[in-house]
Amino acid sequence: xxxxxxxxxxxxxxxxxxxxxxxxQYVRKLEGYNVIVRADAPVKxxxxxxxxxxxxxxxxxxxxxxxxxxxAGVAGxxxxxxxxxxxxxAIKAVDGGAGVLLIIKNYTGDVMNFEMARxxxxxxxxxxxxxxxxxxxxxxxSTYTVGRRGIAGTxxxxxxxxxxxxxxxxxxxxxxxxxxxxxxVRSMGMALTPCIVPAAGKPNFTLSEDEMEIGMGIHxxxxxxxxxxxxxxxxxxxxxxxxxxxxxxxxxxEVAVMVNGLGGTPLMELLILNRKASQILEDKGIKVYRTxxxxxxxxxxxAGASITLLKLDDELKSLLDAPADTPAFKQL
Amino acid sequence: xxxxxxxxxxxIKVIADKITENREYLTQLDSAIGDADHGINMSKGxxxxxxxxxxxxxxxxxxxxxxxxxxxxxTVGGASGPLYGTAFMRAGQAVAGKNExxxxxxxxxxxxxLEGIKYRGKAERGEKTIVDxxxxxxxxxxxxxxxxxxxxxxxxxxxxxxxxxxxxxIIARKGRASYLGERSLGHQDPGATSCYIMLxxxxxxxxxxxxx
Numbered sequence: 001x002x003x004x005x006x007x008x009x010x011x012x013x014x015x016x017x018x019x020x021x022x023x024x025q026y027v028r029k030l031e032g033y034n035v036i037v038r039a040d041a042p043v044k045x046x047x048x049x050x051x052x053x054x055x056x057x058x059x060x061x062x063x064x065x066x067x068x069x070x071x072a073g074v075a076g077x078x079x080x081x082x083x084x085x086x087x088x089x090a091i092k093a094v095d096g097g098a099g100v101l102l103i104i105k106n107y108t109g110d111v112m113n114f115e116m117a118r119x120x121x122x123x124x125x126x127x128x129x130x131x132x133x134x135x136x137x138x139x140x141x142s143t144y145t146v147g148r149r150g151i152a153g154t155x156x157x158x159x160x161x162x163x164x165x166x167x168x169x170x171x172x173x174x175x176x177x178x179x180x181x182x183x184x185v186r187s188m189g190m191a192l193t194p195c196i197v198p199a200a201g202k203p204n205f206t207l208s209e210d211e212m213e214i215g216m217g218i219h220x221x222x223x224x225x226x227x228x229x230x231x232x233x234x235x236x237x238x239x240x241x242x243x244x245x246x247x248x249x250x251x252x253x254e255v256a257v258m259v260n261g262l263g264g265t266p267l268m269e270l271l272i273l274n275r276k277a278s279q280i281l282e283d284k285g286i287k288v289y290r291t292x293x294x295x296x297x298x299x300x301x302x303a304g305a306s307i308t309l310l311k312l313d314d315e316l317k318s319l320l321d322a323p324a325d326t327p328a329f330k331q332l
Numbered sequence: 333x334x335x336x337x338x339x340x341x342x343x344i345k346v347i348a349d350k351i352t353e354n355r356e357y358l359t360q361l362d363s364a365i366g367d368a369d370h371g372i373n374m375s376k377g378x379x380x381x382x383x384x385x386x387x388x389x390x391x392x393x394x395x396x397x398x399x400x401x402x403x404x405x406x407t408v409g410g411a412s413g414p415l416y417g418t419a420f421m422r423a424g425q426a427v428a429g430k431n432e433x434x435x436x437x438x439x440x441x442x443x444x445x446l447e448g449i450k451y452r453g454k455a456e457r458g459e460k461t462i463v464d465x466x467x468x469x470x471x472x473x474x475x476x477x478x479x480x481x482x483x484x485x486x487x488x489x490x491x492x493x494x495x496x497x498x499x500x501x502i503i504a505r506k507g508r509a510s511y512l513g514e515r516s517l518g519h520q521d522p523g524a525t526s527c528y529i530m531l532x533x534x535x536x537x538x539x540x541x542x543x544x
Contacts, residue, residue: 054409079367080409108507109411112452116405116414139511146510197368200359204368217511219367224511 001201008198012055012075019062023327026066034075034082035090036062041071047165047174048072048094051103051158052087053110054079056197057218060155060297063328069162070103070326078197078300079219081109087117091126099127099171101178103157105150106134107219129171131178133157135187135308137246138215138224151218152260152297153185153308156320159329163322177319181310186247188239189306190214191223193264195299214238218262218299218306232269236276239307244284249311251285256310256320258292264303267294277307289317296328333481333538335433338389340396343537345386348378350533351526358529361522365509370412370522377408377416392431397424397441411507412523415449415462422448435481439473446470453506460504460516465495465524469531485535489528496520496528 005011012034019036020029027036035052042048051061052074062073071094076082091100100121104114111132118128135153161178169177191213194203197220204220207213212230216223230238249255259274261267274293281288289312297306312320324331335343351358351374358371381403388396397420405417426444427437446466455461457468468491476484499521504510509521 076409077369077373080369080373081411081413083406083409083413085406107411108453109409109414112411112414113409116452146506149511199372200363200368204363217508219508224513 001196001198003196003198005198008201011198012077015055015058016062016075019327026325026327027062030089030093033086033089035072035086035093036065036075037072037090037093038065038067041094042096043071043094044096045098046096047098047169047171048091048096048100049103049158049162049165049174050074050087050090050094050100051154052076052082052090053105053107054081054219056195056300057297059295059328061158064155064158064162064326066324066326066329068166068322068324068326068331069158069329078199081107081113084113084116084120087114088120091117091121091128092124095126099129101161101165101171101174102128102130103154103161103178104130104132105154106132106147107149108146127171129175131157131161131175131182133182133185135182135185136215136217137186137188137242149217151187151189151308152258152306153182153187153310155258155296155329156185156256156308156310157181159324160316160319162324163319166322177315180316184247184311184316185308186243187258187306187308188215188242189218189260189262189304190235190239191216191262191299191302191304192229193301193303195220195263195302197300212304216304218297220299220302232272233276236273236280236307240277240280243307243309247309247311249286249309252287254287254289254312254317255281256290256292256312257281257288258296258308258310260297260306260308261295262302262304262306263295263298264301265305270294270305273305273307290320333435333438335393335438335538337391337393337396337431340393340433341385341389343534344396344400345382346537347530347533348382350529351375351378354526354529358522358526361520361525364519365504365512365516366522367508369410370526373408373410374412374416374526377404377413380407392429393433394424394426394428394430397421397427400424411453412526415453415523418448418452419445435477435484439477442470442473455506458502459506460499460502460509460521460524461506462521462523462527464499464502464521465492465527465531468492468495482539485538489532489535492528492531496524499524
């Protein structure tokens with residue numbers, strides 16, 4: 001394992017300290033907790049948004065803390081959900097009296113830890129609602145699993161629910177628009193290489209030079225299918241066909257596209273993927289309203305990418321267009 | 333059997349040692365169908381537990397167990413933290429205020445732990461989880477209650493082991509492993525395994541000095 005770290009045990013704390021030192025105008029860290037909150041938290045009268053999850057997905061989630069997106073990002077150990085006490089502290093720190101919305105990615109651990117934190121906050125009289133993001137179409141959404149995972153589509157939930165809260169939406173309204181995003185967002189990813197959790201020191205699965213993994217999660221967990229390496233266009237064809245089979249879009253509809261790098265894939269390759277994704281949509285008469293290409297929800301140094309489509313209506317378009325100013329997501 | 337606070341702390345320390353001994357093994361099981369952190373997180377949690385409870389000998393058994401639960405919840409993370417944490421907290425509630433535990437208390441606290449895990453994880457037996465090891469053990473304890481601690485406990489450990497091994501033959505329906513569908517077949521569930529390790533450690537300490 002070759003990593004630029006000091007000690008596998010302290011990577012999360014050191015990362016957050018580095019972040020606060022880089023962006024003091026945006027964020028601060030809660031003393032004694034791995035929680036990043038808006039520098040001006042709590043924002044009085046505004047619904048507060050709290051998200052989080054295991055670390056290793058940077059810039060998710062702390063990178064999206066700022067005006068127009070999140071109020072707090074809770075950072076667990078690498079690929080491990082944060083604990084309820086940490087989430088509870090975040091909720092208390094950002095509650096501005098208008099209630100708190102928890103944005104949870106659908107993983108067993110995250111759901112349970114956020115649920116316990118919500119129970120703790122409600123016992124203290126804080127109004128807390130939650131939504132669970134499950135955009136990953138690689139996982140079959142059947143009664144025999146815990147349902148789809150939440151991956152890069154979560155960033156659209158942060159953006160749009162964040163804009164609604166910033167505009168003065170009530171907790172119920174912010175929750176409703178977050179759920180609308182969840183209903184209309186689909187993602188799928190693929191990997192060329194595994195990644196190494198610092199504390200584990202070795203990769204979780206191995207891929208030979210001519211193999212790739214389709215539909216893997218963002219925690220180094222194996223995917224749903226392993227195949228021979230395909231060309232970029234074929235990869236996009238495959239991912240897009242799965243996404244489009246699940247998302248009810250038709251000619252004339254408008255979508256936002258996110259081509260997300262998993263940490264070890266250069267922008268050149270992400271743009272090549274976007275070229276094909278955009279062509280596929282064009283051929284189907286689906287209009288691309290906005291495109292985001294870059295690293296939004298990574299998996300440490302994994303090489304690979306995910307594609308996310310969000311079907312838009314007028315409300316979602318205007319909230320997506322609203323300004324956001326955070327360390328990792330800036331939109332005028 | 334009579335377990336006072338000092339002995340309870342001792343049992344929990346034995347459990348912690350066994351979890352630490354099996355750190356790599358549990359992580360290895362988890363890397364096959366999960367995210368390769370079960371052993372790491374559990375041993376981290378139990379290290380914190382030992383630190384917290386070492387000087388709690390003056391406290392009652394319920395308080396000690398609740399402290400174990402709260403410490404696990406705040407240090408383990410993932411799914412195991414809330415699950416084992418809830419289990420120990422519920423176990424503590426079941427014997428709240430008691431300075432000494434007898435066999436009946438053991439049965440009630442184990443039942444409460446099982447219910448806590450099923451509530452938190454919304455899991456039933458046969459879904460490749462902790463429940464597959466814990467539920468048969470609790471059932472054996474209840475079934476063999478009349479035959480005394482030793483028989484009941486040995487049987488419970490035996491049933492937990494069978495349950496743990498059975499997780500190899502079933503498809504995961506809860507947790508991250510459920511995403512793998514049939515690819516989870518053939519792999520033993522790390523949660524059921526850590527549960528068995530804990531039960532075995534507890535039984536070994538309780539039956540210390542008795543011939544096997």
